[in-house]
Amino acid sequence: MDQVQDIAAGRLSAAELAANFADAHPPLTPSEAPVEASRCYFCHDAPCIEACPTGIDIPGFIRAIATGNPRGAALTILEANILGGSCARVCPTEVLCQGACVRMAQEGRAVNIGALQRHATDWLMAHEPRPFARAPATGRxxxxxxxxxxxxxxxxxxxxxxxxxxxxxxxxxxxxxxxxxxxxxxxxxxxxxxxxxxxxxxxxxxxxxxxxxxxxxxxxxxxxxxxxxxxxxxxxGSRDLGIAAPPLAGVQDAVAFIAALRQAPDKAQVPVGRRVVVIGGGNTAIDAATQARRLGAEDVTIVYRRGPAQMSATSKEQDWAQTNGVRIRHWASPLRLLGEAGAVTGVSFARTRPDAAGLAIPAGPGFTLEADMVLKAVGQCxxxxxxxxxxxxxxxxxxxxxxxxxxxxxxxxxxxxxxxxxxxxxxxxxxxxxxxxxxxxxxxxx
Amino acid sequence: MADLTTNFAGIRSPNPFWLASAPPTDKAYNVERAFRAGWGGVVWKTLGEDPPVVNVSSRYGAISYNGARMAGFNNIELITDRPLSVNLDEIRRVKRDWPDRAVVVSLMVPCEEASWQRILPLVEATGCDGVELNFGCPHGMSERNMGSAVGQVPDYVEMVTRWCKRHSRLPVIVKLTPNITDILAPAAAARAGGADAVSLINTIQSITGVDLDLMAPEPVVGGQGTHGGYCGPAVKPIALRMVADIARDGATRGLPISGIGGIASWRDAAEFIALGAGTVQVCTAAMHYGFRIVTDMIDGLSNWMDAKGHRTLEEVRGRAIANYVHWNDLDLNYKSLARIDQDLCIRCGLCHIACEDTSHQAIAALRVDGARRYEVIDADCVGCNLCAHVCPVEHCITMQPQPTGRGKLTWTQHPNNPLRQEAAE
Incomplete structure (x- = not known):
């Protein structure tokens, strides 16, 4: 009998892996930053500020970039959000500041606030090792x-x-x-x-x-x-699939997969299935599926029980996954994990459809996806x-x-x-x- | 297709687009490339007496505005630094090979009749179409009592122009400096001296910026800088006004004008022509993008003229002058109000903050069910149109004329004017 499960590390060359796990969105160049900054209209009562949970004075810091005052820009950001550097990289800006940018209404292309924020905070980190001072100790x-x-x-x-x-x-x-x-x-x-x-x-x-x-x-x-x-x-906690599932090798929580991948100093040591099924519709599903592809998985499918609009992953994240060769199947929920000799071999799904409230209810005959690895990304608790x-x-x-x-x-x-x-x-x-x-x-x- | 041919003070060219006397016209090599690209004429970079001047490194300063490069441009280059005979030989050859193009030669020699008498026959012998007197260069040469040092003294302008008309049969174009209080004075002086035409503006005395590390004006030459001549898109409004003044004024009306200053497109050219220019001269735009820009200049001007039903440039020339009036002749009873197209509005709030902080508090910032909405307060709007200018959306804010039921009333008739002219009995 053939090997039932194909999970292996080192599917790609070191160079391919290095490229696949390098900065996905490299920083603006010194000449790009002022040009992008000049696209900001410096709105009055700017909608982007309102859309930022930390209330960063976005037009203010962008203007500072435009005028060649990167220190002022970075401190404006960090005073409001001390993790401005990572937020610049991980925020779903398309549903936050950039989603509210007035240029979306005008031309459908927001000022690239995230990249500008990274530009400013990177500058400060490179130039000023200790930007904030401490008040005298209170003893508390x-x-x-x-x-x-x-x-x-x-x-x-x-x-x-x-x-x-x-x-x-x-x-x-x-x-x-x-x-x-x-x-x-x-x-x-x-x-x-x-x-x-x-x-x-x-x-x-x-x-x-x-x-x-x-x-x-x-x-x-x-x-x-x-x-x-x-x-x-x-x-x-990670939510369970809500189906009876015997313990099978190759089935894993997506968060654990992502964590192990992040901690692996050498991505060539991280095993990944040849065929991977990711169940869920959030950013964890996207990150797990896309990284599985970038590790060299041949065939990666995200299956979500509802439609694209209901996914908690933004449309930009969905596009990103698809650009990376991930297939997304909507309106299907898992019925059974299929296994052989203690290892997962696939997942059978039931088709779903929206009820009057938009929730998924069973509909019609299902389908089965073969899988060497199944990643569960149906939410955390x-x-x-x-x-x-x-x-x-x-x-x-x-x-x-x-x-x-x-x-x-x-x-x-x-x-x-x-x-x-x-x-x-x-x-x-x-x-x-x-x-x-x-x-x-x-x-x-x- | 519209007829773009020009006859400017007797100088013919297939289109009104000439390259101004500047680095792009310093050599036959450049000029021939320009002619191949389609330029109608050139004014050869200014010739002087031997020995040639010496130029510095660097030579240009520039203003970038919000990422737009060379919105303003400045140079500290002098006239040609090549021997006179080299230039004359090349001019002769170029004119021979390009007989349909205008080849005008810019000149600058000391303010003595003998100097002009000496150089003019040499230039005329090249077969060129005319001369342009460089009375405008505002740096380097002016300190040697040439360039704008002449152009700033109307008596000198008239005197040198007269010498040139005396010693040459060529059409004489006098190039005027804008570094003067009243542009009409040297223009009238040029006409009095017998000039066939004027060209303007030459560059404006300027410092483009300061290198804050070197603490030196830009462009920096070995740690130091000097003032130079400013040009490029930023100077166009200044040039348009001076051209229009000469075209409108009784003492200078009818004098052919070659318009210069920030012309980068067919539209810029059309505006100069509408205010009285017979040809236009271009430098900065060519230095920024190369000679190929002339393709769209010719094509765009022609298409616009066709669309408007103008068959020749003469039908366009000076058409806007009648509407260029003194402030005192504007209608004080005319009233317009800002109108915001709420469907186009992107809620940037720039109209509100501009009006609120710096004008008449006539745009309300509202929240309707949480959504931003900006509305004009008609009672407080004076129709200044600042909001329409700051609005980043084309046609979102428009100024709409309001019926007042009152006839035209100018300041000269206005009751608030202590010097008003009473209506005739």
Missing amino acids: RVAVVGAGPAGLACAHLLARHGHEVVVFDARAKPGGLNEYGIAAYKLADDFAQAEIAYILSVGGIRIVPGQALGGDLSLASLRAEYAAVFLGLGLQ FIADPLGAAEAPALVPGRIAVDAEGRTSLPGVFAGGDCTAGADLTVRAVADGKRAAEAICRMLGP
């Missing part, structure tokens, strides 16, 4: 749990105000999704770690890796030990258990309940980012962390 200590975008943004602002911040993270490296959850070519050249080092240059922030809430840490002890606690826990049973903050369905400034139901405990309700975006997490830090500072006083 704040604990931040989770070194992702929300926690880092919160920690940075607290540190600027002179507070001492200890950031705990369950993983070996800080960064959260920026380090483990984003496609490698979006944050190339170890940018996540470079940015974290830049953020930490303010001083007063200590990162403690390998410490998870519910394990070495308890919320109760943090509250006892620190003047305030910020929870930027992210989402730890918040796991509340580590918060503890006693004195845990109140939840709204599935996430930690907070007010507009990040206060949880527990005095002195704040939360933000993906562990609270809202769009699961880096930039939203940064905004949450920033707002919570401001509230913590007010609570702690001068």
